[in-house]
Amino acid sequence: MAEWLSPAEWQAVALSLRVAIWAVLLSLPFAIFVAHALARWEFVGKQVLNGLVHLPLVLPPVVTGYLLLMTFGRRAPVGMFLEQTFGFTFAFQWTGAALAAAIMAFPLVVRAIRLSIEAVDPKLEHAARTLGAGNARVFATITLPLALPGIIAGAVLGYAKAMGEFGATITFVSNIPGQTQTLPSAIYSFLQVPGGESSAIRLVAIAIVISMTALILSEYLSKIIARKVRGQ
Amino acid sequence: MTVQINIRHAFDGFDLAARFDAPKGVTALFGASGSGKTTIINAVAGLLAPQNGRIVVDGRVLFDSKTGVNTPPNKRKIGYIFQDARLFPHMTVRQNLTYGRPTGPIDAVVDMLGLDSLLGRRPAKLSGGEAQRVAIGRALLSNPDLILADEPLAALDEARKSEILPYFEKLRDHAKVPILYVSHSANEVARLATTVVVLNKGRVTHAGSAETVLSDPTVTPTGVRSAGAVMQARVVTHDDDGLTVLSIGASNLIVPNCDAPVGTDLRLRIAAQDVMIATAPLSGISALNTLPATITAIRKGDGPGALVQLETGGAPFLARITQRSLTALGLTVGQTVHAVIKAVSIDR
Numbered sequence: 069m070a071e072w073l074s075p076a077e078w079q080a081v082a083l084s085l086r087v088a089i090w091a092v093l094l095s096l097p098f099a100i101f102v103a104h105a106l107a108r109w110e111f112v113g114k115q116v117l118n119g120l121v122h123l124p125l126v127l128p129p130v131v132t133g134y135l136l137l138m139t140f141g142r143r144a145p146v147g148m149f150l151e152q153t154f155g156f157t158f159a160f161q162w163t164g165a166a167l168a169a170a171i172m173a174f175p176l177v178v179r180a181i182r183l184s185i186e187a188v189d190p191k192l193e194h195a196a197r198t199l200g201a202g203n204a205r206v207f208a209t210i211t212l213p214l215a216l217p218g219i220i221a222g223a224v225l226g227y228a229k230a231m232g233e234f235g236a237t238i239t240f241v242s243n244i245p246g247q248t249q250t251l252p253s254a255i256y257s258f259l260q261v262p263g264g265e266s267s268a269i270r271l272v273a274i275a276i277v278i279s280m281t282a283l284i285l286s287e288y289l290s291k292i293i294a295r296k297v298r299g300q
Numbered sequence: 301m302t303v304q305i306n307i308r309h310a311f312d313g314f315d316l317a318a319r320f321d322a323p324k325g326v327t328a329l330f331g332a333s334g335s336g337k338t339t340i341i342n343a344v345a346g347l348l349a350p351q352n353g354r355i356v357v358d359g360r361v362l363f364d365s366k367t368g369v370n371t372p373p374n375k376r377k378i379g380y381i382f383q384d385a386r387l388f389p390h391m392t393v394r395q396n397l398t399y400g401r402p403t404g405p406i407d408a409v410v411d412m413l414g415l416d417s418l419l420g421r422r423p424a425k426l427s428g429g430e431a432q433r434v435a436i437g438r439a440l441l442s443n444p445d446l447i448l449a450d451e452p453l454a455a456l457d458e459a460r461k462s463e464i465l466p467y468f469e470k471l472r473d474h475a476k477v478p479i480l481y482v483s484h485s486a487n488e489v490a491r492l493a494t495t496v497v498v499l500n501k502g503r504v505t506h507a508g509s510a511e512t513v514l515s516d517p518t519v520t521p522t523g524v525r526s527a528g529a530v531m532q533a534r535v536v537t538h539d540d541d542g543l544t545v546l547s548i549g550a551s552n553l554i555v556p557n558c559d560a561p562v563g564t565d566l567r568l569r570i571a572a573q574d575v576m577i578a579t580a581p582l583s584g585i586s587a588l589n590t591l592p593a594t595i596t597a598i599r600k601g602d603g604p605g606a607l608v609q610l611e612t613g614g615a616p617f618l619a620r621i622t623q624r625s626l627t628a629l630g631l632t633v634g635q636t637v638h639a640v641i642k643a644v645s646i647d648r
Contacts, residue, residue: 191386192386192388194347194386195386196388197346197372197374198345198346198373198376198378198379198380198442199374199379199399199400199438200374200377200442201374201399202372210388213390214389214390296390298390
């Protein structure tokens with residue numbers, strides 16, 4: 069495969085895979101927590117939290133990218149703090165691309181997981197409580213396993229979104245080959261130079277293959293797990 | 301071990317105020333739907349916090365609105381058997397059974413409920429009756445101080461009901477903890493209850509032993525054909541012709557098909573529609589059981605029927621007759637009559 073892709077193209081594909089996987093791994097625990105809170109708890113500011121979670125979905129991606137830059141950039145407060153304390157920076161690094169992708173994917177992941185947690189019958193959780201299980205055990209042994217098909221669907225959806233994320237990423241971490249040039253930014257760049265179409269088309273084909281594989285795989289996994297969960 | 305319950309809770313235009321004690325054995329919460337039975341049982345389980353009240357199980361305060369005690373459900377040591385079984389669908393029967401008790405033997409309960417062949421199955425592959433048996437086992441195995449059952453048979457057909465009822469009888473006779481049993485079926489209550497609490501629109505209208513409450517003509521509407529009394533009887537002799545003589549108080553009853561040893565205490569049910577009343581001693585009648593009885597109460601129903609409470613040797617029971625007969629015979633409270641008992645069912 070490496071032979072029919074130029075090193076620059078291959079670099080973009082590998083980077084995109086890495087960015088998308090980390091974006092999902094990064095957002096999944098938070099997404100499960102937030103989805104559970106939104107589905108099951110009553111608290112002050114629930115609507116505000118709900119709004120914040122959905123913000124990246126409705127804001128122009130460039131705005132989200134710019135807000136990230138103002139927060140995590142080299143001269144921004146959080147960015148400076150992270151660099152001085154941990155020597156860690158997001159700005160113009162692949163980690164920044166992963167952060168941007170994670171935030172852009174977050175609302176989709178939360179939505180999918182929230183729906184699947186809401187579909188878990190609270191009566192089963194009550195039954196578990198009467199059998200002596202505390203909140204953590206009820207969540208780990210009843211809610212989480214029964215919501216698993218939705219969590220997988222959410223993760224795959226988030227992965228697809230992270231693979232395709234363009235606006236926030238290019239605004240936040242620019243478009244540096246080998247550093248922050250993901251698949252969509254590479255396609256964009258190749259289309260800007262004369263004679264780049266063939267590279268762009270190869271990358272487009274790869275994007276289609278990766279996305280389709282992810283979708284089919286998630287469909288298949290969700291089906292198997294849903295069948296297991298229902299006990300059939 | 302006893303349970304003391306005192307609850308006040310108002311919601312959606314419904315006002316519940318219930319106070320009663322539940323001793324060892326089965327305490328049936330009996331009443332029509334909407335009478336507040338499930339609210340009480342959920343308050344005892346901790347799934348609902350009543351606005352006012354106090355719930356004490358065996359000296360342990362689980363809830364007290366005055367002191368702010370509200371033990372979470374998982375710390376209450378209760379075994380809750382739900383109407384819809386509520387087995388965990390993603391676990392096997394064995395995993396369901398051991399959920400409340402991850403360690404320790406389960407064999408005794410598995411044997412008692414006949415669950416051995418089901419252990420590896422998932423709840424989706426169980427019949428309604430099997431699922432309810434597993435639910436009983438799961439509640440028992442959590443080693444509770446109190447068992448709650450919320451209409452556990454209501455979702456089952458008649459055949460399944462009679463399959464599960466004997467397990468609750470076993471539970472009543474062998475469990476060392478009180479059982480709160482919610483039901484709107486007079487038949488189930490008559491068969492299982494040792495104590496009966498009758499609820500109507502959020503108020504306790506009657507509470508006491510099953511013998512007293514179920515033979516009270518004001519409890520069961522006369523339209524209910526299953527109205528009947530519960531009596532304690534003892535086996536006296538087995539006669540050569542296959543009949544058995546039982547004693548209730550000072551009187552004797554003759555029944556067929558009883559193989560319990562002499563001296564055994566039995567629980568009898570006499571349905572009100574199986575009792576006839578005669579004002580003079582009868583001769584030339586095929587019925588074997590004619591008991592002298594005193595009328596202790598009369599209640600006319602809305603229809604043509606009436607319930608007459610009778611007492612023989614200290615044991616109360618009911619007769620369901622028509623209001624026309626009531627007038628024709630001129631029956632009054634305090635009158636001595638002869639009760640003809642056509643059929644008796646023996647539970648144990």
